[in-house]
Amino acid sequence: MKQIEKVIDEKIQGKALITEQKEGNTKKLFIESYGCQMNMNDSEIVAAILDKEGYNTTQILEEADLVLVNTCSIREKAETTVRKRLQKYNAVKKVNPTMKVGVLGCMAERLKEKFLEEEKIVDLVVGPDAYRDLPNLLAEVNEGREAVNVILSKDETYGDVSPVRLNSNGVSAFVSITRGCDNMCTFCVVPFTRGRERSRDPKSILQEVQEMVDKNFKEITLLGQNVDSYLWFGGGLKKDFKKASEMAQATAVDFSQLLDMCATEFPKIRFRFSTSNPQDMSLDVIHTMAKHKNICKYLHLPVQSGSNKILKAMNRQHTREEYMELVDNIFKIIPEMSLSQDMIAGFCGETEEDHQDTLKLLEYVKYDFGFMFTYSERPGTLAGKKMEDDVPFDTKKRRLQELIDLQLKHSLYRTQQHLGKVEEVLIEGTSKKDPNQWKGRNTQNTVIVFPKEHYKMGDFVNVKVEDCTSATLKGTAVGYSDNN
Ligand code: SAH
Numbered sequence: 509m510k511q512i513e514k515v516i517d518e519k520i521q522g523k524a525l526i527t528e529q530k531e532g533n534t535k536k537l538f539i540e541s542y543g544c545q546m547n548m549n550d551s552e553i554v555a556a557i558l559d560k561e562g563y564n565t566t567q568i569l570e571e572a573d574l575v576l577v578n579t580c581s582i583r584e585k586a587e588t589t590v591r592k593r594l595q596k597y598n599a600v601k602k603v604n605p606t607m608k609v610g611v612l613g614c615m616a617e618r619l620k621e622k623f624l625e626e627e628k629i630v631d632l633v634v635g636p637d638a639y640r641d642l643p644n645l646l647a648e649v650n651e652g653r654e655a656v657n658v659i660l661s662k663d664e665t666y667g668d669v670s671p672v673r674l675n676s677n678g679v680s681a682f683v684s685i686t687r688g689c690d691n692m693c694t695f696c697v698v699p700f701t702r703g704r705e706r707s708r709d710p711k712s713i714l715q716e717v718q719e720m721v722d723k724n725f726k727e728i729t730l731l732g733q734n735v736d737s738y739l740w741f742g743g744g745l746k747k748d749f750k751k752a753s754e755m756a757q758a759t760a761v762d763f764s765q766l767l768d769m770c771a772t773e774f775p776k777i778r779f780r781f782s783t784s785n786p787q788d789m790s791l792d793v794i795h796t797m798a799k800h801k802n803i804c805k806y807l808h809l810p811v812q813s814g815s816n817k818i819l820k821a822m823n824r825q826h827t828r829e830e831y832m833e834l835v836d837n838i839f840k841i842i843p844e845m846s847l848s849q850d851m852i853a854g855f856c857g858e859t860e861e862d863h864q865d866t867l868k869l870l871e872y873v874k875y876d877f878g879f880m881f882t883y884s885e886r887p888g889t890l891a892g893k894k895m896e897d898d899v900p901f902d903t904k905k906r907r908l909q910e911l912i913d914l915q916l917k918h919s920l921y922r923t924q925q926h927l928g929k930v931e932e933v934l935i936e937g938t939s940k941k942d943p944n945q946w947k948g949r950n951t952q953n954t955v956i957v958f959p960k961e962h963y964k965m966g967d968f969v970n971v972k973v974e975d976c977t978s979a980t981l982k983g984t985a986v987g988y989s990d991n992n
């Protein structure tokens with residue numbers, strides 16, 4: 509229970525970020541990120557844009573000239589957390605009145621100018637597609653005006669911006685490949701805050717991976733709200749693909765091709781990707797994963813509910829049976845595949861029977877891990893406008909607990925399957941519990957800890973798995989893997 513809660517907390521908790529300091533930069537930026545990995549990566553893009561404006565990052569709030577908070581709107585709790593942080597900034601601003609405060613990301617997009625009225629401390633409001641405008645907006649703010657840019661874009665992918673890696677372990681990094689989402693799940697605020705879906709030029713993706721290779725990174729996670737929907741045909745919104753020229757359509761690059769290009773060009777780099785929406789997941793992607801040893805055998809395949817009635821109300825474009833068939837096919841092609849889920853407990857109209865269907869689906873798949881949430885109504889979404897949030901909070905909480913308990917059982921079942929095996933692990937850092945142990949992940953994304961011995965950060969090591977909890981494997985290194 510604790511472990512799963514912790515994972516969820518880490519997903520929504522902000523972090524003060526640091527990076528290498530550039531000589532000549534005199535101003536100090538304190539930037540904090542909440543929400544998904546895309547937001548973490550967006551903060552790295554923001555840091556790169558502001559690096560050129562003379563800002564180095566700092567971890568000390570009190571010494572900052574500029575404080576930016578990259579926000580998340582996915583659930584009410586995420587927004588409440590950000591509001592609390594703004595109070596903290598307010599207290600610091602009283603001591604340091606020249607400090608400027610800006611709100612970035614999904615809450616900025618959702619609340620726009622309202623932020624300035626609601627939170628007097630805020631000087632600057634910038635949506636996810638407007639970060640290039642930050643230098644102009646900051647000039648406005650420095651002249652004493654409030655500044656807002658929340659325009660969503662048709663083609664912004666920040667493809668040419670090399671992110672400044674923040675809070676990096678120097679081993680694994682994120683590379684964004686799509687922005688926005690066209691799916692319109694009825695519970696979800698993302699299409700409103702991040703705009704329509706667009707894909708990034710594969711050349712700029714490969715170039716960014718090359719930069720990471722040159723800096724000795726070993727693992728790249730390709731990011732998007734819906735990566736399997738990736739489609740490059742010269743730029744612009746995905747919905748305009750049919751209007752593109754015949755030539756552009758014929759030479760388009762889809763996700764399985766992009767994955768193949770990455771894995772072929774960089775055979776020593778481990779690739780992961782997230783997130784896969786079941787409705788856009790093609791078996792081509794699974795075949796590409798099977799073809800390349802350096803594509804990790806792990807899929808995050810959110811399903812949200814196991815009930816056809818609820819899936820329909822959520823506007824998910826597949827049934828429970830189609831999802832189960834997809835999972836069967838995945839295991840047929842890659843039997844050792846690890847799967848994780850996202851589930852929502854207590855969506856509008858969810859009955860006990862619907863909930864039982866979700867539990868049965870969990871039982872069928874036996875996911876390696878999962879991220880489970882109670883439904884949180886979001887203003888502006890179709891569910892927020894048209895459906896009644898009619899499941900009492902206590903019932904939502906009880907159902908969530910049942911999902912978590914069952915998931916924990918399955919997580920333990922899955923970790924136990926690794927016992928006695930020798931698995932390749934990439935060392936990513938020191939174990940939080942024991943400074944004498946390394947922490948890394950196997951291809952399935954399961955965390956393994958083992959004694960450090962003479963191994964170093966970034967080494968690929970073969971580890972014999974000797975023990976496990978539901979969240980972690982424990983083992984001993986038996987030598988370097990042949991990937992070093
Ligand atoms: N395409 C992304 C979705 C990002 S939101 C992805 O699949 O990861 C991440 C998860 O948050 C969703 O999968 C869903 O389980 C959860 N979520 C989204 N909106 C929610 C809401 N209104 N209430 C509760 N959980 C929600």
Ligand code: F3S
Nearest residue numbers: 689691692693696698
């Ligand atoms: Fe949200 Fe559904 Fe897109 S969960 S991000 S609208 S795939």
